[in-house]
Amino acid sequence: MSSPANIPPTNTGAQVPFPSLLERLEAYSQQPDFQYQRELALSRFLQPYLSKGQGFTLNPLPAEVELAKLYLYSDYYPNDGHLTLVEQARDEILKHLTDEERIWLDPLRHSFMDLLEIVALGRPGSPNEVRLKSLGDSIEYGITSEDLVQDYQPGQMLLTRLIRRPEYTYFPGIAVGLSHKRGQQVYDYVRELQQEMEAEAGAFELGEWQEFTKRFGHVLIWALGQLRLQWLLEVEEQVHFLTSDHTPYLFCIGIYEHHEAKFFNEMLQDAKEWKPEALEQSIPKSVCGQLAEPSALKVWVHESDTASQEQHTLLSRLTITPTQIFAESDSLDHFNDVKHFLASTFGFSLHFKGELTEPPLHTIPEMDLLTDDAPPLTPFVSKEEEHDRLVQLLELVYLGWAEHPCPALNKCTPRQVAHDADAKSTVAQLINQLEHHDLAFLRTGKHGYDYQALRAHVGLDAK
Numbered sequence: 001m002s003s004p005a006n007i008p009p010t011n012t013g014a015q016v017p018f019p020s021l022l023e024r025l026e027a028y029s030q031q032p033d034f035q036y037q038r039e040l041a042l043s044r045f046l047q048p049y050l051s052k053g054q055g056f057t058l059n060p061l062p063a064e065v066e067l068a069k070l071y072l073y074s075d076y077y078p079n080d081g082h083l084t085l086v087e088q089a090r091d092e093i094l095k096h097l098t099d100e101e102r103i104w105l106d107p108l109r110h111s112f113m114d115l116l117e118i119v120a121l122g123r124p125g126s127p128n129e130v131r132l133k134s135l136g137d138s139i140e141y142g143i144t145s146e147d148l149v150q151d152y153q154p155g156q157m158l159l160t161r162l163i164r165r166p167e168y169t170y171f172p173g174i175a176v177g178l179s180h181k182r183g184q185q186v187y188d189y190v191r192e193l194q195q196e197m198e199a200e201a202g203a204f205e206l207g208e209w210q211e212f213t214k215r216f217g218h219v220l221i222w223a224l225g226q227l228r229l230q231w232l233l234e235v236e237e238q239v240h241f242l243t244s245d246h247t248p249y250l251f252c253i254g255i256y257e258h259h260e261a262k263f264f265n266e267m268l269q270d271a272k273e274w275k276p277e278a279l280e281q282s283i284p285k286s287v288c289g290q291l292a293e294p295s296a297l298k299v300w301v302h303e304s305d306t307a308s309q310e311q312h313t314l315l316s317r318l319t320i321t322p323t324q325i326f327a328e329s330d331s332l333d334h335f336n337d338v339k340h341f342l343a344s345t346f347g348f349s350l351h352f353k354g355e356l357t358e359p360p361l362h363t364i365p366e367m368d369l370l371t372d373d374a375p376p377l378t379p380f381v382s383k384e385e386e387h388d389r390l391v392q393l394l395e396l397v398y399l400g401w402a403e404h405p406c407p408a409l410n411k412c413t414p415r416q417v418a419h420d421a422d423a424k425s426t427v428a429q430l431i432n433q434l435e436h437h438d439l440a441f442l443r444t445g446k447h448g449y450d451y452q453a454l455r456a457h458v459g460l461d462a463k
Contacts (some may be wrong), residue, residue, distance in 0.1 A: 018163065018170065021108070022100045023086045025073045030164065034082060041076040042068050045218045048225025058228055064221055066174040067113070070161050074108045075217060084109075100322070107163045107170075110139070111219030112210055115187050116141070116158045117180070121149045129299040130171075132158065135187045135211030137369040156370060157183030159220055181372045182227060187221035229320045231367045234374040240382050241330070241360060249381045251326035251389075252335035254355040255397050255439070256342070259407040261322050265298050265347055274318070275301045284315060287445050292436045296322050321437040323408045325350065332357055351407055356395040360385060383444050390440035394449040402457040431455055 029038045039258050043050060045068040049060045060068070060431075073085050082088075089097060095121070097105075113402035119131040119140065128146045133139070141162060160175035167348045172331035176187065183278065194212060258264065277299045280288055288294060302316040315334045319326040327342065335357065342350055363377040405411040408430055418427045431454055442450025 017392055018104050018172065021089070022103050022406070024089055024097070026069065028085050028088050029072060037076070037078040037082055038072060039368060041072040045071045045221055047218070048222055058225060058232070061176060062177045063174055064224070067161060067176070068219065070172070070174065071113070071218060074111050075214065084105065085129060087241070102161070103137060107165050109151060111161050111163050112214040113159070113161050113220050114213060115183060115220060116160065117183065118148070118152055118154050118156050118158065120154055121152065134209065135183070136213065141169045143169050145171050145173070147173070147240050152177060155180045159183070159186065159224060176224060176369065178369045179372050182369050186220065186223040189226060190219055191221055193223070223404040228367055231374055232364060235364050236378055237300065239359065239362065239377045239379065242378050243386065244380060244382050248330050249360070249386070250314070250330050251333055251359050251381070252329040252355070252357050254339065255336070255353045255393070256325040256327070257323060257351040257353055257407050258325060258349055258433070259323060260349050261298070263349070264320055264346060266319070268300050271345070279361075283442050284445055287442060288410070297437065319442070321433070323433060324437065328438050354393060356389060356393040360389065371458050376378045387440055387444045387446055387448060390443065392450040394438070394440060398449055398454055401454065414458040418460055424460070427458055428455070428460055431460070
């Protein structure tokens with residue numbers, strides 16, 4: 001392990017020319033003939049954020065954008081014959097570098113991305129001193145930063161680029177802070193990627209840590225992008241939607257047609273994971289009082305028993321009407337389990353009509369990289385939003401209903417039966433029943449479909 005870099009009592013004055021050098025390099029990168037190379041370099045560094053990953057769009061953190069610029073200034077070699085930005089600054093004729101700026105060119109050019117653990121913050125006589133240790137080669141550095149002392153704790157990590165001079169090490173004020181666990185995850189990902197790259201090359205030729213990160217420092221940001229995406233997926237998997245009444249919101253919904261309600265209820269009595277539930281527990285009291293045939297509905301629920309809390313959490317619900325089954329779940333995984341159960345238990349007795357599996361719109365908070373665990377997220381879904389979603393589902397279910405065989409009509413289409421004078425009343429009664437047991441009405445107290453339009457579709461003039 002090399003000895004720590006020495007820090008003078010103050011280096012504020014020496015730091016001033018460095019930002020002015022960065023401004024000069026930024027201006028060079030913005031020149032019209034260099035614009036393409038600039039975009040090429042930044043897109044390479046920020047590659048994880050250029051595409052939609054597994055349904056999520058990630059934006060780079062402000063610090064990542066600034067680190068990408070430092071990569072452009074110090075690491076990037078143009079592929080079109082241009083000089084590097086450091087070389088352009090050194091060869092500038094019209095506007096010469098000051099001597100104070102020039103002494104920063106080589107330290108910047110030799111700098112590299114690094115992942116550093118905070119070893120100590122402050123000490124007697126030097127309250128703003130920060131001790132850092134590289135995860136890659138265990139070299140320790142000393143810097144001064146009032147912001148780091150105020151905002152971080154020993155054990156946390158920094159993804160950054162230090163500017164090293166013989167007399168001291170300069171921190172440019174740009175870093176992504178990570179918890180120890182998160183930093184270790186980034187480091188492990190990079191090491192694994194390094195091994196894969198070396199295996200593909202057929203030799204261990206990528207060098208030691210400093211040489212590797214100088215050439216491939218962008219993979220540290222790639223690893224961070226993967227970490228942030230994984231975090232989003234973890235949060236999304238743990239989202240637990242609640243209704244405005246603070247009850248579980250079952251956003252996955254499937255609707256099936258049938259004509260064997262008695263058989264289904266008998267079969268569910270023998271299913272260990274399902275138990276009957278009183279109608280008043282699953283349907284608002286105001287709605288129960290308006291039901292024309294409450295006894296025609298049977299509700300079965302599948303709950304998770306959390307023994308430590310002595311609670312039961314609703315996972316899925318089956319509502320059986322004389323002609324339909326409403327399958328509802330709190331997640332796509334649980335919903336798939338319900339569909340497999342229905343298919344294996346009832347087979348061709350059920351006729352699938354449509355489903356809704358997209359979760360309600362919700363915002364996932366920005367990831368706090370200084371924490372280890374994803375926080376629980378419990379968005380509330382209003383009655384209005386719940387009703388609007390059910391309207392979409394019911395419009396899909398009844399879009400071609402008049403033209404498809406119906407189990408309750410002996411597999412004839414509703415339109416065919418409606419044109420039979422002797423059987424016309426059967427279709428009218430069926431539509432009345434669908435209206436009475438409208439899923440949106442059962443959940444929100446407001447119908448989700450215009451059943452008068454459904455009557456017109458099959459050729460019935462009046463209710």
